[in-house]
Amino acid sequence: MPRLADILDDQLLFLHYLSERAYLQKAYSLLADELDYLGLYLATGFNLRQLHDEISLFVPTGMSAPIDRYYMGRDNGIEVPKPTMELRPLFRAILERLRTVKPSGWTLIGFHLLSCADPAEQKAIEKSLMKLRHNVRRNFRDPDHLCILRVHPPEDRQARVVFYLFPEQHRDSYPRRMESLAARAIEEDGLNACVVFARGIESWGRPFEAVLLSER
Structure with missing residues (x-):
């Protein structure tokens, strides 16, 4: 949760993430860690039309890569831009x-x-x-x-x-x-x-x- 609040440091985005994440948890079988879902949210806002194609298992693995790079860089004293939500x-x-x-x-x-x-x-x-x-x-x-x-x-x-x-x-x-x-x-x-x-x-x-x- 600390990393979630750090990345989503805007209250509106933070609350929207929690709301939609809870819906995904109930609606689909999930196979990923929380940072993968955070990475998916940053890229899509959880606007995923493909989820309506009768899929039973949802696996957004690898979506945490930008977040992982950010924290690895910070831990090693390397300046890496903080990942932000993709918005036009x-x-x-x-x-x-x-x-x-x-x-x-x-x-x-x-x-x-x-x-x-x-x-x-x-x-x-x-x-x-x-x-x-x-x-x-x-x-x-x-x-x-x-x-x-x-x-x-x-x-x-x-x-x-x-x-x-x-x-x-x-x-x-x-x-x-x-x-x-x-x-x-x-x-x-x-x-x-x-x-x-x-x-x-x-x-x-x-x-x-x-x-x-x-x-x-």
Whole structure:
């Protein structure tokens, strides 16, 4: 546990790891030591779609190698960078803003964000949001223009994450649109929870303007 707390020195990541690690322990047959699971978490956030292929035994051996190198170097007086969680810039910026502004339910929102996509999927989300931004800029006058990106997490037990982009002309109405998007996802898609991030296309430097957590 001391090494776990040392590597995951951010409280949100530490608590998310413990929560998801407990789920893995109950859901699958595990064959590895704790540092292997920590290494797996740093690389994937435990977003492992392949676990749904009816496997009975999960063996993430060898995932502790970066952590082992770090502690071996430290014990021998060699400076080795501490392993950190693989997060794309947008996701890291969202988490940092959540910690700063602390909106209602921000810890649970952070959990849902961390559980929605692995690093490769996060990169695809970043690219899709850039394309969506250009589309909103061109077409926002059309009431039916495309302005949302839905992220489906690897497991149904986890919340849907929705990114809603709006132009400055719609700033007064975006809170109502967020509520509508969340309510529709809960009711029509039969979800237990939905997180909606609103992001202004003219204030792109902010990872989100507002966030809403809606639960059934």
